[in-house]
Each structure stands twice: as structure tokens, then as C-alpha cells.
Amino acid sequence: EGHTHIGPEAVVAKRRRYGYPCTAHFYSEPPQIVSGKLHNLYGHDGKAYVDFFSGVSVVACGHCNEAITARTIEQLQTLQHTSTIYLTQPMVDLAERLANGVLPGNLKRTFFVNSGSEANEGALLAARLHTKRRSFLALEYGLHGRTFLTMNVTGIPMWRTDDFLDQEVTTFIPRPYDPVMDQEAASRRSLDALANVLAEKGDTIAAMIVEPIQGNGGMIVPPDWYFRELKAMLEEHGILLIADEIQTGCGRTGRMFAIEHYGIVPDILTMAKALGNGVPIGAFCTTDEIAASLIRPSASTFGGNPVSSATALAVLDYIEQEGLVERSLRVGGRLIEGLRELQGRYGLIADVRGKGFMAGAEIRGATDEESAAWTDIILERMKDEGFIIGKNGVGRNVLAFQPAMIIPEEEIEAMLRALDQVLAGLSQS
Ligand code: PMP
Numbered sequence: 001e002g003h004t005h006i007g008p009e010a011v012v013a014k015r016r017r018y019g020y021p022c023t024a025h026f027y028s029e030p031p032q033i034v035s036g037k038l039h040n041l042y043g044h045d046g047k048a049y050v051d052f053f054s055g056v057s058v059v060a061c062g063h064c065n066e067a068i069t070a071r072t073i074e075q076l077q078t079l080q081h082t083s084t085i086y087l088t089q090p091m092v093d094l095a096e097r098l099a100n101g102v103l104p105g106n107l108k109r110t111f112f113v114n115s116g117s118e119a120n121e122g123a124l125l126a127a128r129l130h131t132k133r134r135s136f137l138a139l140e141y142g143l144h145g146r147t148f149l150t151m152n153v154t155g156i157p158m159w160r161t162d163d164f165l166d167q168e169v170t171t172f173i174p175r176p177y178d179p180v181m182d183q184e185a186a187s188r189r190s191l192d193a194l195a196n197v198l199a200e201k202g203d204t205i206a207a208m209i210v211e212p213i214q215g216n217g218g219m220i221v222p223p224d225w226y227f228r229e230l231k232a233m234l235e236e237h238g239i240l241l242i243a244d245e246i247q248t249g250c251g252r253t254g255r256m257f258a259i260e261h262y263g264i265v266p267d268i269l270t271m272a273k274a275l276g277n278g279v280p281i282g283a284f285c286t287t288d289e290i291a292a293s294l295i296r297p298s299a300s301t302f303g304g305n306p307v308s309s310a311t312a313l314a315v316l317d318y319i320e321q322e323g324l325v326e327r328s329l330r331v332g333g334r335l336i337e338g339l340r341e342l343q344g345r346y347g348l349i350a351d352v353r354g355k356g357f358m359a360g361a362e363i364r365g366a367t368d369e370e371s372a373a374w375t376d377i378i379l380e381r382m383k384d385e386g387f388i389i390g391k392n393g394v395g396r397n398v399l400a401f402q403p404a405m406i407i408p409e410e411e412i413e414a415m416l417r418a419l420d421q422v423l424a425g426l427s428q429s
Contacts, residue, residue: 050386053388058278059274091305094313120209219393242267385422
């Protein structure tokens with residue numbers, strides 16, 4: 001093995017001493033994860049966990065999946081890096097692959113970067129250059145990254161690290177969800193607010209950036225008509241739509257991209273996370289026309305590097321060969337159905353939302369503090385039972401289920417049984 005594991009206490013101590021103070025984790029006793037295999041993670045003490053979070057949608061084809069890592073390793077041993085100002089094939093093969101059969105509609109051109117934030121940054125820049133306008137629209141409680149510009153369009157306060165943002169850059173629109181409102185009504189209110197903003201200053205806005213399904217905002221799935229109407233309204237004012245598919249993309253929701261559930265094609269689409277299955281990569285993709293506005297595209301040192309590109313090609317092959325998009329819809333649907341069954345039996349679960357393998361169960365106690373506290377207790381107990389699940393939502397009270405798209409059905413049943421037991425234990429206490 002060649003590497004000794006220092007143990008979770010020592011890792012926490014090092015983090016406290018040498019990391020930034022802001023680092024956070026979910027558990028009172030966080031496990032030190034030392035290896036992973038497909039849907040399993042292993043702690044330093046050998047304890048196995050079934051991973052229902054995939055590092056927030058990243059490892060969508062499973063940990064250390066040999067069908068993918070074999071090609072990463074082959075590329076690592078052949079050509080690891082050279083500037084993209086020289087000619088390398090994996091990057092152009094990947095761009096071609098995305099254009100022919102992966103991306104929807106007329107999205108045919110891709111610029112590769114290294115993270116989700118950087119992909120959105122590039123998309124926002126492309127929108128500015130193309131429209132020659134400077135402002136943006138975004139949804140409340142959206143999350144788009146941690147660079148300056150992407151923080152400016154991020155609507156979740158806890159993710160906006162800098163309190164001195166350029167507030168005039170972005171106008172936030174209420175999202176198509178409100179905990180105390182019917183969702184159709186909340187969605188209508190969202191578009192009414194959008195109409196007012198457009199009437200006032202539509203011709204100053206370059207783009208609107210949205211997550212088709214808000215991830216960190218708590219798994220918010222807008223109604224079927226929402227994005228179709230929104231897109232038409234933006235088009236009337238020459239405003240581009242950027243779909244942030246960083247958490248939803250590459251098959252997770254049961255379509256290759258979640259915006260496809262809504263029957264529209266965005267002007268720019270961004271992805272990252274699952275495209276590399278754990279190897280860093282990001283991309284923003286657009287039309288011939290919009291791409292033509294990026295006239296000085298300075299090369300990115302690592303964007304489109306051979307290792308990330310070869311890995312992403314392997315990821316796309318694997319998703320296709322294994323039919324994982326269709327599987328996400330079908331088997332993910334069973335996960336959501338199972339959560340709804342639990343909702344019917346336990347008052348603590350106030351709502352179940354999601355599509356495919358992007359599912360959330362909102363926990364609601366008597367107060368917001370209680371809701372967050374119950375959520376943490378459930379996460380802890382599920383970890384003790386051997387299941388890693390996530391958490392998100394504005395009040396940090398939504399259990400998040402985003403397993404690898406290869407998760408065996410019996411593991412879903414086992415997780416639902418464990419959750420049933422944990423909830424039963426809480427109802428008695
Ligand atoms: N957009 C969305 C929807 C995300 O979920 C995230 C990361 N959680 C980002 C953007 C930022 O991506 P990254 O952390 O790779 O910069």
C-alpha cells in the first residue's frame with residue numbers, strides 16, 4: 001500500500017492548523033476516506049460506505065471505474081500535458097464528440113477549462129462579448145461558483161463569500177419555488193417578476209444564468225412550462241440563456257442535460273463535475289454565432305489537457321455503452337418513489353423532489369433550527385449505518401441523494417430500509 005493513514009483526528013487537526021478556517025464538514029466524527037470502488041467508499045479503518053452523494057454529482061460513473069481510469073492512465077503514460085497552442089488530439093476529439101450527439105440543438109462549439117466556476121465565468125464573458133451588454137439575471141438561491149463574477153450571480157448567501165460584491169451586476173429573480181406557496185403560483189410569480197425587470201431594463205442585460213434544477217438550493221424542479229416561457233421572454237429582449245448543468249449534466253436527471261426535460265435549447269451550456277468522473281474538467285458550449293464573439297480566446301494552460309480530455313471521452317463512452325441516461329430516469333425514479341413512500345409515513349419528511357438520480361427529501365421540524373438539526377442527526381445515523389448521503393437547501397435541511405448512476409438497485413432498497421429505521425428511531429425519541 002505504501003501510504004500510512006494518519007486517521008481522521010490527525011487529518012482534522014492538520015486542516016485546522018494549515019487549511020483556511022472556513023473549511024466545513026457534515027459530521028461530528030467525519031470518516032477519513034482512503035479508497036473507493038464504484039458505489040463504495042472505504043474509511044481508514046476499513047469501514048465500507050455506500051456513497052449516495054458522489055462528491056456532489058462528480059463521480060457519476062463510480063469511483064475508480066476501470067473502464068475509465070484505464071484510459072486516464074494510458075494517456076498519463078503517453079502524453080500528460082503540452083500547451084493547447086500546439087496540436088493535440090484528445091481535446092478536439094472530445095469537442096467533436098460533444099457536438100455530435102451529446103449536446104442539444106445547435107450547440108456545436110466547446111471551450112475547455114478546469115472547473116465549474118471557470119466554465120460559468122467563460123459563459124458569462126461570452127454572453128457579454130456577444131451582446132455587448134454588461135448585466136446579468138439569475139435566480140434567487142442559485143449557485144454558480146466562487147470566482148468574482150460567478151459569486152456575483154450566485155443567489156445563496158452562504159456561498160457569496162465576499163460581502164462587497166458589485167450588486168449592480170446582477171438582478172435576482174424569485175425562484176420557481178417557495179416553501180409556503182403552491183409551486184405553480186411561485187413559478188408564475190417568478191415569471192411576473194422577470195417580466196417587470198425586462199420591461200424596466202431588458203435591453204441592458206446580456207444573459208440569464210440558471211440551474212435547470214437547483215442543486216445546492218435544495219433540489220428545486222420547476223414545472224414543465226417554466227423554462228419554455230422564460231426562454232421566449234428572454235429572446236424578445238435579445239438576452240441569452242445560460243444553462244448551468246454543472247450538477248445536473250451528463251445524464252444524472254434522466255436526460256443527458258436537465259434543460260432537455262423542458263424542450264428548449266439554451267444559448268450557452270456549462271458542465272464540469274461528472275464529465276471527468278473525478279478528474280478536473282469544465283466546459284462551456286455554445287453556437288457558431290456566439291462562439292465567434294470570443295475573438296481573443298487566450299489559451300488555458302490546463303483546459304483541454306490530454307489527460308482530462310481522454311478521461312471525458314471515456315466517461316461519455318461509458319455512459320452511452322451502459323445506457324446510464326435511461327437508467328438514471330428509471331432507477332432514479334424508483335429512488336424518488338421510495339422516498340415518497342417514506343414521506344407518507346414520517347411527518348419529518350415535508351417534501352420529496354427531484355428527477356432521476358438527483359433527489360432531495362426536505363426535513364421539517366417545528367423551527368428552522370430544528371429542521372437543520374434533525375437533518376444532521378439523520379446524516380450521522382445514516383453514516384453509522386454505512387450510507388453517505390448529502391445535504392443541501394437554503395436552510396441546510398434537505399437530504400441529498402446523488403449516487404453514481406451505476407448504483408445497484410439492491411443498494412437503493414437497502415438505503416431506503418436504513419432510512420426507514422433511522423426515521424422510526426427518531427419518531428420514538
Ligand atoms: N454551478 C453549480 C450548479 C455547482 O453545483 C457548482 C459546484 N457545487 C459550481 C457551479 C461550481 O463548480 P466548481 O466548484 O467546480 O467551481
